[in-house]
Amino acid sequence: xxxxxxxxxxxxxxxxxxxxxxxxxxxxxxxxxxxxxxxxxxxxxxxxxxxxxxxxxxxxxxxxxxxxxxxxxxxxxxxxxxxxxxxxxxxxxxxxxxxxxxxxxxxxxxxxxxxxxxxxxxxxxxxxxxxxxxxxxxxxxxxxxxxxxxxxxxxxxxxxxxxxxxxxxxxxxxxxxxxxxxxxxxxxxxxxxxxxxxxxxxxxxxxxxxxxxxxxxxxxxxxxxxxxxxxxxxxxxxxxxxxxxxxxxxxxxxxxxxxxxxxxxxxxxxxxxxxxxxxxxxxxxxxxxxxxxxxxxxxxxxxxxxxxxxxxxxxxxxxxxxxxxxxxxxxxxxxxxxxxxxxxxxxxxxxxxxxxxxxxxxxxxxxxxxxxxxxxxxxxxxxxxxxxxxxxxxxxxxxxxxxxxxxxxxxxxxxxxxxxxxxxxxxxxxxxxxxxxxxxxxxxxxxxxxxxxxxxxxxxxxxxxxxxxxxxxxxxxxxxxxxxxxxxxxxxxxxxxxx
Amino acid sequence: xxxxxxxxxxxxxxxxxxxxxxxxxxxxxxxxxxxxxxxxxxxxxxxxxxxxxxxxxxxxxxxxxxxxxxxxxxxxxxxxxxxxxxxxxxxxxxxxxxxxxxxxxxxxxxxxxxxxxxxxxxxxxxxxxxxxxxxxxxxxxxxxxxxxxxxxxxxxxxxxxxxxxxxxxxxxxxxxxxxxxxxxxxxxxxxxxxxxxxxxxxxxxxxxxxxxxxxxxxxxxxxxxxxxxxxxxxxxxxxxxxx
Numbered sequence: 157x158x159x160x161x162x163x164x165x166x167x168x169x170x171x172x173x174x175x176x177x178x179x180x181x182x183x184x185x186x187x188x189x190x191x192x193x194x195x196x197x198x199x200x201x202x203x204x205x206x207x208x209x210x211x212x213x214x215x216x217x218x219x220x221x222x223x224x225x226x227x228x229x230x231x232x233x234x235x236x237x238x239x240x241x242x243x244x245x246x247x248x249x250x251x252x253x254x255x256x257x258x259x260x261x262x263x264x265x266x267x268x269x270x271x272x273x274x275x276x277x278x279x280x281x282x283x284x285x286x287x288x289x290x291x292x293x294x295x296x297x298x299x300x301x302x303x304x305x306x307x308x309x310x311x312x313x314x315x316x317x318x319x320x321x322x323x324x325x326x327x328x329x330x331x332x333x334x335x336x337x338x339x340x341x342x343x344x345x346x347x348x349x350x351x352x353x354x355x356x357x358x359x360x361x362x363x364x365x366x367x368x369x370x371x372x373x374x375x376x377x378x379x380x381x382x383x384x385x386x387x388x389x390x391x392x393x394x395x396x397x398x399x400x401x402x403x404x405x406x407x408x409x410x411x412x413x414x415x416x417x418x419x420x421x422x423x424x425x426x427x428x429x430x431x432x433x434x435x436x437x438x439x440x441x442x443x444x445x446x447x448x449x450x451x452x453x454x455x456x457x458x459x460x461x462x463x464x465x466x467x468x469x470x471x472x473x474x475x476x477x478x479x480x481x482x483x484x485x486x487x488x489x490x491x492x493x494x495x496x497x498x499x500x501x502x503x504x505x506x507x508x509x510x511x512x513x514x515x516x517x518x519x520x521x522x523x524x525x526x527x528x529x530x531x532x533x534x535x536x537x538x539x540x541x542x543x544x545x546x547x548x549x550x551x552x553x554x555x556x557x558x559x560x561x562x563x564x565x566x567x568x569x570x571x572x573x574x575x576x577x578x579x580x581x582x583x584x585x586x587x588x589x590x591x592x593x594x595x596x597x598x599x600x601x602x603x604x605x606x607x608x609x610x611x612x613x614x615x616x617x618x619x620x621x622x623x624x625x626x627x628x629x630x631x632x633x634x635x636x637x638x639x640x641x642x643x644x645x646x647x648x649x650x651x652x653x654x655x
Numbered sequence: 656x657x658x659x660x661x662x663x664x665x666x667x668x669x670x671x672x673x674x675x676x677x678x679x680x681x682x683x684x685x686x687x688x689x690x691x692x693x694x695x696x697x698x699x700x701x702x703x704x705x706x707x708x709x710x711x712x713x714x715x716x717x718x719x720x721x722x723x724x725x726x727x728x729x730x731x732x733x734x735x736x737x738x739x740x741x742x743x744x745x746x747x748x749x750x751x752x753x754x755x756x757x758x759x760x761x762x763x764x765x766x767x768x769x770x771x772x773x774x775x776x777x778x779x780x781x782x783x784x785x786x787x788x789x790x791x792x793x794x795x796x797x798x799x800x801x802x803x804x805x806x807x808x809x810x811x812x813x814x815x816x817x818x819x820x821x822x823x824x825x826x827x828x829x830x831x832x833x834x835x836x837x838x839x840x841x842x843x844x845x846x847x848x849x850x851x852x853x854x855x856x857x858x859x860x861x862x863x864x865x866x867x868x869x870x871x872x873x874x875x876x877x878x879x880x881x882x883x884x885x886x887x888x889x890x891x892x893x894x895x896x897x898x
Contacts, residue, residue: 173784175783176783176784176787178787219685220685221685221686221688221886221888222685222686222687222688223682223685223686223687223869223871224687224691224870224871224872226681226682226685227682227685227866227869227870227871228866228870230678230860230862230863230866231860231862231863231866231867231870232860232863233793233860233863234779234785234788234789234790234793234860235717235724235728235775235785236721236724236778236779236782236784236785236788237716237717237720237721237724238720239782239784239785239788240721240784241720251784251787251788254784254787254788256788257787257788260788271858272858273792273855273858273859277792279791280790280791280792280795281790281791281792281859282790282791282792305693305872308693308872309693309716309719310716310717310719310720310721311716311720312710312714312716312717312720312728312863312867313863313866313867313870313873314693314710314716314867314870314871314872314873315870315872316691316693316872319691440688440689440889440892441892444889444892475879475880476689476690476691476879477689477690477879479879479880479882479883479884480688480689480690480879480883480884480885480889483883484883493880494880495880532694533693533694534691534693534694535694536694536695536696536877540698541694541695541696541697541698541877542695544694544695545695569693569694569695
C-alpha cells in the first residue's frame with residue numbers, strides 16, 4: 157500500500173450520510189495532459205490565452221448538440237434527492253461531490269451566460285461568471301465523477317451527472333486542460349491498439365504463455381488465438397485481461413468456454429482493447445474513432461460475430477453506442493445480437509446444457525457479486541430489461557455453491573461504483589478513489605460479517621483493478637476480488653477432444 | 656385597475672405560452688445523439704410511455720430516492736393539480752357536472768398543497784445538503800407558491816371575494832368583452848402573484864415540467880443493438896470519412 161496523507165473513511169455498521177464539509181476535495185486534481193497527449197486527439201497542448209471565450213463557445217456548441225445537456229441544465233429544481241447518492245460525496249463530505257453540487261459548477265456558468273435570469277439577476281439564481289477559479293473547480297470536481305449514473309436513477313427528471321461531466325471534460329479539453337491519464341491512453345490506442353500500449357508481438361507472446369499455463373493445469377490444449385482470419389467470433393476484451401490479476405483468470409475462462417462449446421474465435425491485435433476512453437472525456441469523435449477500429453478488425457478478419465469480454469464502461473459503449481458509432485454491422489451473422497457480452501454467450505451455453513460445472517471447485521469461496529455501474533445502469537444483457545443483473549448471477553450460481561447478495565440498496569441499479577471508473581483509475585487520484593470506494597466496501601463488510609463472504613466477483617476491468625488496489629485500505633485483501641469467468645474457469649468440466 | 660389587470664393577463668399569457676413554446680421547440684430540435692436511457696429501461700415505445708406516466712404521476716424515481724421529499728413534493732403537485740382543475744370553473748360556462756363534483760376536493764386540496772410546500776421549505780432550510788444547493792430564487796419560488804396558495808385559501812374560506820364578478824372578468828378577457836374586476840386586495844394580490852409566476856415560468860427551474868418529457872434517460876427505448884440512432888451532426892462525420 158502506498159503512503160497516504162489523508163484519513164481513510166471508517167466503515168460504519170450501517171450507511172451514514174455525512175454532514176457537509178466544504179472544500180475538502182478541492183485540492184484533488186489529476187495530472188494535466190501535455191501537448192504530445194493532447195494533440196493526437198485534436199486538442200490544444202496547453203491552456204489557450206482566450207480560454208474563457210473558447211470555453212463558452214464550446215458550451216454553446218454542446219448545448220446545441222446534446223439534448224441531455226440542454227434539458228438537464230434547465231430542469232434541476234434543487235430538490236436534493238441526489239445529494240446523498242454519490243459515493244464520492246459519501247466518502248468525502250465535499251458538497252461539490254453531491255451530484256447537484258457537481259452539476260451546478262457548470263449550471264451556474266450556463267445560467268450566467270446563456271439564460272435571461274442569469275444575465276440580469278445572477279445573484280438571485282446562483283449564476284456565476286466563468287473565472288479561472290471556476291475553471292479550476294471544473295478540473296477538480298469533474299475528475300471526481302466516475303460517470304456511474306447512480307444519481308440519474310434517483311433524480312425525478314433523470315438528470316444524469318455523467319452527461320454533465322462528459323460535457324465539462326470536453327470543454328476542458330477544448331481549452332487545453334486535458335487529463336493526462338485518459339488522453340495518453342486514447343493516443344496509445346490510436347498508435348498501438350490498446351490502452352496498455354501492448355504491441356502485437358508481445359500480445360502473441362503473452363497468449364502463448366497462457367496456452368502453456370492452461371495446458372499444464374488441465375492437460376487440454378485450449379487455444380488463445382490472435383488475428384486468425386476466418387474465425388467465427390472476434391473477442392474484444394479489455395487489455396488488462398492480458399496480464400492483470402484477477403482479469404487474466406477471466407480471459408482463461410472465456411477461452412475454456414469457447415473451447416468447450418467448440419466455437420472458433422480470435423482476438424485482434426489491431427483492436428486489442430474493449431475499453432473506450434473517448435466516452436470518459438465526452439468526445440463523440442474520439443469515441444467513434446476508437447469504435448471504428450473494432451469495425452475494421454471485424455471486416456479484416458472476416459468474422460461473423462463480435463463478443464465483448466468483462467468490462468463495464470466498455471460494455472456500455474459496445475451495447476449502447478457501437479451500432480450507432482460504427483455500424484451498421486450488416487456483414488455479421490444476423491442471428492446474433494451485435495455485439496454480444498461474454499456473459500450472454502456463457503449463459504446461453506449453460507441454459508442449452510453445453511457447459512457443465514463441478515461447483516465444488518469453487519467451494520473454497522463464499523461469493524458476492526458487484527454490479528458494475530455502467531453494466532447495471534447503462535446497458536442490458538439478454539432479451540429482458542434487467543438481464544444485466546440476472547445473467548451474471550445465474551452464471552455464478554451455476555458455477556458456485558455459495559453465493560450471497562450485498563444489501564439490496566447497493567446492488568442492481570442502485571449499485572455503488574467501485575470508485576475508480578470514468579477515467580479516475582490513476583495513482584494521482586488515489587485519495588478520491590479510496591474515499592469513493594467506501595460505500596461499496598461498507599456493503600461488502602456487511603455480507604462478510606453476516607454470511608462469511610470471502611470473495612467478490614465482478615465483470616469489469618476497472619472494478620477489478622480498483623478493488624485490488626483500494627480494498628486493502630479497508631482491511632480486505634487484494635485477492636478477494638475475482639472475475640466471473642474465473643469462477644467459470646475453475647468449475648467448468650472440460651472434455652478431452654481434438655480441436 | 657381592471658384594465659391594467661386585463662392587459663397584464665394578456666401579457667403574462669403571451670410570455671408564458673410563447674416562452675414555453677420556444678423552450679419546447681429548442682428541446683425538440685436539439686438532437687440526442689446517443690442512446691442513454693437509465694437501465695433497466697423499457698424495450699418498447701409503449702413501455703416508455705408507461706415509464707414516463709409513472710414518473711409524472713407518481714414521481715417514481717423520487718419515491719425511490721427520499722420518502723420525505725416525495726411526500727411533500729407529491730402532496731404539493733397533486734394538490735396544485737386539483738386546485739388548478741377546480742379553477743377551470745372560472746373560465747367555463749356552464750360548469751360541467753364533473754367539475755361541480757370535483758369542487759370540494761379542489762377546495763381542500765389547497766391544504767395538501769400548502770402542507771407540501773411548507774415541508775419542502777423546511778427541508779430546504781434544515782437539511783444541510785439541501786441548504787447548500789439552494790439559491791435565493793429557490794426559497795422565493797416556494798414563498799411565492801405559498802403566498803399564492805394562502806391568498807387563495809383566504810378567499811375560499813375567510814374573506815370571500817365577489818366570485819361571480821371574477822368569473823365575468825375572465826370570461827370577458829376570453830371573449831374580448833371587458834368586464835370590471837372586483838377591487839378586493841386579497842384577490843388582486845392573488846392574481847398578481849399568479850401572473851408573476853406565469854411570467855417567470857419559462858425562465859426558471861419550472862422548466863422541469865416540460866423538461867421531464869425530453870429527458871433522454873427517461874424517454875428513450877432500450878434498443879440500441881437493433882436500431883442505429885444517428886444524429887444529423889453525427890451523420891455528417893460519416894460522410895466526411897466516406898464510411
